[in-house]
Amino acid sequence: MTQMQLENRHERLCPVCGSSPEAAKIYFEEHIDTSKLNEFSFASRKAPEYLCYQMVQCHRCDLVYVDRPPSQSALAEVYHAAEYDSSEEAADAARAYAGIVSGLAKKRPLKDALEIGTGTGVFLDVLKSFGCENVAGIEPSSAAIAAAPDYRRPWIREGIFRESDYAPESFDLICCFMTLEHVREPKEIASSVMNLLRPGGAFVTVTHDYRSPVNKLMGKRSPIIDIEHMQLFSQRSIGTLFDSTGYVDVTVRPFANRYALRYWTRLAPLSPRLKKMASSLLSTLGIDGLKLSVNVGNTAAIGFKPTR
Ligand SMILES: [Zn+2]
Structure with a gap:
């Protein structure tokens, strides 16, 4: 359902100050692997997938934004269907x-x-x-x-x-x-x-x-x-x-x-294998539930x- 809707995208102005995207420079290149997209992609606090639409940086207000986002209704639908795991x-x-x-x-x-x-x-x-x-x-x-x-x-x-x-x-x-x-x-x-x-x-x-x-x-x-x-x-x-x-x-x-160590591990920029090793190590040590405040x-x- 949503795949096609998510691909129906139109250019927009800076959603904070209204400047044209021409007054912006590319900040993140687009990185979409449609085979990896699923309902969890729109869930809160899931493991990161490093997928993103192209984002540009506004010269006027400093916002980084998707200059060609999916429609409001496509987003509403994926969030409605998003799984919950947190x-x-x-x-x-x-x-x-x-x-x-x-x-x-x-x-x-x-x-x-x-x-x-x-x-x-x-x-x-x-x-x-x-x-x-x-x-x-x-x-x-x-x-x-x-x-x-x-x-x-x-x-x-x-x-x-x-x-x-x-x-x-x-x-x-x-x-x-x-x-x-x-x-x-x-x-x-x-x-x-x-x-x-x-x-x-x-x-x-x-x-x-x-x-x-x-x-x-x-x-x-x-x-x-x-x-x-x-x-x-x-x-x-x-x-x-x-x-x-x-x-x-x-x-x-x-x-x-402030989150438990096991959650910080899930967010860490490690390969899935290293994450698994780190998680089981923390759990063996009995400190995976330790809460840590981090900025x-x-x-x-x-x-x-x-x-x-
Ligand atoms: Zn702006």
Whole structure:
């Protein structure tokens, strides 16, 4: 089904600043092996495959983006069908994201909160623990929602995020973690979020930073090289997205993720054989479940809707 749709691609302008791709240089060459593409290719936190569409780097805002992406509907369909295989990692990630949001919860009550790309909704539990009365999540993968515990399922809407599904100015906080890379139109999402936030409400994102030393070092073996990624941000380009959409008091800073060693091994730029050896060694030593905080080159950004 989706193979043909994924190959139906059209040129686009920079999805953050609107510059023409002519004002951009090739950053990653296209590397697509259609025989390797499967439903797991669009799952979260899978083992890297190093497949990607051609990506160009915008001279104006520093974004690296797919200049000829598949259509919105083709992406919606592959994400809907994506398998789900990351519950432990999702819980670890949620704990790390909690650190970003806890500061906000101390400053003002977060009564209503929304998470875009919520997966099984693990982070919605975190939001509840911060005193959010009403939590909502949106998630395109039906497998992820099916894996959510019963009590969380009513909080999660299945589908692609659409502003029209929510009332204007109805949230105090909207989060979007490791998801802005995957959408066709990050600028549209940032604008929609602005409309859905109450004055003074916060938009919080975590994105990969393609300019971080670890991603530079790993080069073509970096997990950011991924067919799922429609764009990759640097600190400057995510800052530009927030500023140009009208967010105020924007802060952009490096963010450390905390995962078990066995997961870091899966992400490491090693051959499958070496990965297997490393995994069994860690497991023999009994330390494969050890949690480790590493700055793998991610960025946390926070911006606020202006108060009138
Ligand atoms: Zn740009």
